Amino acid sequence: MARDEExxxxxxxxxxxxxxxxxxxxxxxxxxxxxxxxxxxxxxxNEADKNKVNSEETEIDIKQPTISTQEYNDVVAGEGQVKLExxxxxxxxxxxxKTLIEVLEQNDLIEIDAQAVKTIDTATLQLLVVLKQEAVKxxxxxxxxxxxxxxxxxxxxxxxxxxxxx
Amino acid sequence: xSVNIIAVINQKGGVGxxxxxxxxxxxxxxxxxxxxxxxxxxxxxxxxxxxxxKHNAGIGEVLLEKTTLESVTCKVRDNLQLIPAGxxxxxxxxxxxxxxxxxxxxxxxxxxxLQDQDYVLIxxxxxxxxxxxxxxxxxxxxxxxxxxxxxxxxxxxxLMASVRKFEKVLNKxxxxxxxxxxxxxxxxxxxxxxxxxxxxxxxxxxxTVIRENAMLAECPSFGKTILExxxxxxxxxxxRSLADDFLERKxxxxx
Numbered sequence: 001m002a003r004d005e006e007x008x009x010x011x012x013x014x015x016x017x018x019x020x021x022x023x024x025x026x027x028x029x030x031x032x033x034x035x036x037x038x039x040x041x042x043x044x045x046n047e048a049d050k051n052k053v054n055s056e057e058t059e060i061d062i063k064q065p066t067i068s069t070q071e072y073n074d075v076v077a078g079e080g081q082v083k084l085e086x087x088x089x090x091x092x093x094x095x096x097x098k099t100l101i102e103v104l105e106q107n108d109l110i111e112i113d114a115q116a117v118k119t120i121d122t123a124t125l126q127l128l129v130v131l132k133q134e135a136v137k138x139x140x141x142x143x144x145x146x147x148x149x150x151x152x153x154x155x156x157x158x159x160x161x162x163x164x165x166x
Numbered sequence: 167x168s169v170n171i172i173a174v175i176n177q178k179g180g181v182g183x184x185x186x187x188x189x190x191x192x193x194x195x196x197x198x199x200x201x202x203x204x205x206x207x208x209x210x211x212x213x214x215x216x217x218x219x220k221h222n223a224g225i226g227e228v229l230l231e232k233t234t235l236e237s238v239t240c241k242v243r244d245n246l247q248l249i250p251a252g253x254x255x256x257x258x259x260x261x262x263x264x265x266x267x268x269x270x271x272x273x274x275x276x277x278x279x280l281q282d283q284d285y286v287l288i289x290x291x292x293x294x295x296x297x298x299x300x301x302x303x304x305x306x307x308x309x310x311x312x313x314x315x316x317x318x319x320x321x322x323x324x325l326m327a328s329v330r331k332f333e334k335v336l337n338k339x340x341x342x343x344x345x346x347x348x349x350x351x352x353x354x355x356x357x358x359x360x361x362x363x364x365x366x367x368x369x370x371x372x373x374t375v376i377r378e379n380a381m382l383a384e385c386p387s388f389g390k391t392i393l394e395x396x397x398x399x400x401x402x403x404x405x406r407s408l409a410d411d412f413l414e415r416k417x418x419x420x421x
Contacts, residue, residue, distance in 0.1 A: 008355045009316055013323040014366045109327045141327055143320075164320065 080107030178321025182347030193409035217389020224252025314356030
C-alpha cells in the first residue's frame with residue numbers, strides 16, 4: 001500500500017466531527033467566536049421545560065437541567081460495549097455481526113473489549129474492519145481494547161493500523 | 167463578575183491535565199485572579215503538586231454530604247485555594263443509586279458556593295465515568311489539554327463524542343479551549359497533530375504552547391509549581407503567557 005512518507009498520521013480520528021457539523025449546517029466555531037468569553041446562558045424557562053421529565057407537580061429550578069435517569073444512563077454509560085470471548089472464530093461471526101449491527105445503530109461510540117481474546121480468525125477480524133468502515137460512514141467511532149494476541153493477529157494480516165491496535 | 171467554572175478535561179491520561187491545572191491556576195492567581203482548584207481525580211495529584219498531602223477529606227466527602235465545602239477548602243497560595251480530592255472521591259465513581267442525580271452532585275454544590283471567586287478549575291480524572299459526568303454537568307466551559315501525539319487525537323475524539331451527548335441531553339453548548347501541553351515543537355508528528363487540531367477547532371486553541379520540559383515533571387515532588395520551582399525557566403514563561411491567553415482569549419490562527 002502506497003504511503004506518503006511525509007505524512008505521519010494515517011487517518012484523522014476527528015474527521016467525523018466536521019461531517020457531523022456539516023449535517024447540522026454549522027460548526028461549533030461559528031457559534032463561539034474567540035471574543036465570546038461569556039459562559040452559556042442558563043437554560044431558558046422553555047428549555048428547562050423541554051428538559052423537564054416526570055415532574056409536572058415539581059417546582060422547576062430553571063437553572064437545573066433536569067433529565068431522566070434513562071437519558072442520564074444514555075449519556076453517561078451509553079457507549080456501546082461489546083466484549084469478545086477468548087476464542088473468536090467463524091462459528092461466532094454471525095452472532096457477532098448481529099450484535100454489532102444493533103450496537104452500531106444505538107451508539108455513537110462503540111467499544112470493543114478484545115482484551116480476553118486468545119485466538120481470533122480472519123473472519124472475525126474482517127467483520128471488525130467492516131465495522132470500522134461503516135462507523136466512519138455513519139460518523140461514529142469504534143475503539144478496540146486489544147489483547148496482545150489480537151494485536152499480533154491483526155498485524156499479521158496487515159490491518160493493525162486500520163483497526164487502530166498496531 | 168460571576169464565577170467562571172472550567173473543567174480541565176481529557177479522558178486520555180498523560181496529556182498534562184494536572185500540570186496545566188496547577189500551573190495555570192497559579193499563574194492566574196499571581197495576576198490577581200481569585201482562583202479555586204478542585205482536585206477531581208481520586209489519585210489526588212493536584213494536592214500533591216501544591217505540597218498538600220495531609221488531607222483526608224475533600225470534594226468526595228462534600229459530594230457525599232459528609233462535610234461542607236468550606237471545611238475542606240484550603241488556601242495554598244495568595245489568591246489560590248484548593249479543594250482536595252479526599253479519600254471518598256473514588257466512591258462517587260462507584261455510585262449505583264440516585265439515578266440522574268448522581269451526575270448532578272458537583273453542580274449543586276458549586277451553584278451555591280465559591281461565588282467570590284473569578285475562576286474555579288476542575289482537574290478531571292482520565293476517565294469517562296461519573297466524575298467526568300459531574301464535571302460536565304457543572305460547567306459550560308472546557309479546557310482540554312492535548313499532547314502532540316496521535317493517541318491524543320484519538321482520546322480527543324472520544325471526549326468530543328461524550329461532550330456532544332451531553333450537549334444534546336443538557337441542551338447546552340460548551341465553550342471549548344484546547345491547550346497544547348507536553349508539546350515537542352520540533353517533532354514533525356506534533357506539527358501534523360497541530361494542523362489537524364487547527365482544522366477541527368479553529369479559534370479554539372490557546373496561542374501559547376506548553377513545551378515539554380523535564381522541570382515540569384520535577385516540581386510536584388517539591389510541592390511547588392513551576393512558577394516557584396524555576397520562575398525564570400521557559401516553562402514558567404509558557405504558563406505565564408498561557409494565563410494571558412486564557413484571560414484575553416488569545417488563540418492560534420488557522421493552519
